[in-house]
Amino acid sequence: xxxxxxxxxxxxxxxPIPGLKLRPLSSGSYALLARTKxxxxxxPGDAAPDHLSAALEYAFIHAAPLDLVIRxxxxxxxxxxxxxxxxxxxxxxxxxAPLIAEVEAGLLAASAQSVDVLPRPGADDKDAxxxx
Amino acid sequence: MFTLAKETGWPEHFILWxxxxxxxxxxxxxxxxxxxxxxxxxxxxxxxxxDALAAMExxxxxx
Numbered sequence: 001x002x003x004x005x006x007x008x009x010x011x012x013x014x015x016p017i018p019g020l021k022l023r024p025l026s027s028g029s030y031a032l033l034a035r036t037k038x039x040x041x042x043x044p045g046d047a048a049p050d051h052l053s054a055a056l057e058y059a060f061i062h063a064a065p066l067d068l069v070i071r072x073x074x075x076x077x078x079x080x081x082x083x084x085x086x087x088x089x090x091x092x093x094x095x096x097a098p099l100i101a102e103v104e105a106g107l108l109a110a111s112a113q114s115v116d117v118l119p120r121p122g123a124d125d126k127d128a129x130x131x132x
Numbered sequence: 133m134f135t136l137a138k139e140t141g142w143p144e145h146f147i148l149w150x151x152x153x154x155x156x157x158x159x160x161x162x163x164x165x166x167x168x169x170x171x172x173x174x175x176x177x178x179x180x181x182x183d184a185l186a187a188m189e190x191x192x193x194x195x
Contacts, residue, residue, distance in 0.1 A: 009158050027133060027156055028148030066149060106153070113157035115171040117164060129172045 011109050016098035017091060022062040025106040032061050032073045036080055040103055055100045056088035057081070135163045 015022055023029065033041045038057055039049035057080075061069050064087050072083040091099070118129065133147050136159055147156065164171055 009155060011152070011154060013152075023149060024152040026147075026149050026151055026153050030153055109152075109154040110157060113154045113161065114174055115157075115161050115164070116174050118170045118172055120168065120170040128170070131170055131172070 009113065011105075016102045017059070017063075017095045020059070020063050020091070022059065022102075023066075025062070025103075025110065029061050030110075032069065033058065036061075036073050036077070040107060051100055052096060053081075055096055055103060056091065057084045058103050059091060059099060060084035060087040063087070135160060139163050139166075 013024060030041065036057060038061075039051060039054035040058065042049070060083065061073070064083075068083065072080045133144070133156075136142060136147050136151075136156060137144065140159070142151070161171060
């Protein structure tokens with residue numbers, strides 16, 4: 001494990017919004033971000049991503065009561081956005097930038113730990129890619 | 133998630149909602165290694181690879 005990976009692994013929890021405790025980016029919350037087509041986890045498209053809405057929806061997914069979040073994420077996109085908007089009204093505007101930085105840092109940390117799995121090379125593995 | 137639960141005994145709720153994704157991926161990597169899988173760093177997106185190839189200088193006198 002190289003230094004970058006070790007540092008990412010030990011990344012401390014942080015809360016960019018005082019008084020609002022965010023759950024960590026996790027496999028469950030990542031699945032909800034993907035389900036709700038959050039711009040932070042979507043491949044780049046032609047249109048510029050709406051990072052403000054994406055950050056507020058991220059905060060909703062990671063700070064609102066879990067049962068409410070799961071229910072909203074499995075309703076229509078309009079219901080989800082309405083719930084996220086209602087929740088995000090309590091977030092001060094000056095905390096949006098630190099929130100976006102926190103989201104990006106979490107996604108980078110996760111990206112640094114991901115690996116691809118290849119078929120195991122045979123006995124003569126001198127041409128195999130390095131095992132990470 | 134199944135692999136992590138099997139290897140650690142951690143409950144589903146903890147793995148899904150409390151364990152940071154970067155740590156889950158690191159533990160999954162360990163489990164893959166432990167079970168003999170061959171893992172490599174993810175490739176760069178195809179667009180980056182094409183850009184890198186396009187930026188390479190071709191030495192016409194290489195032969």
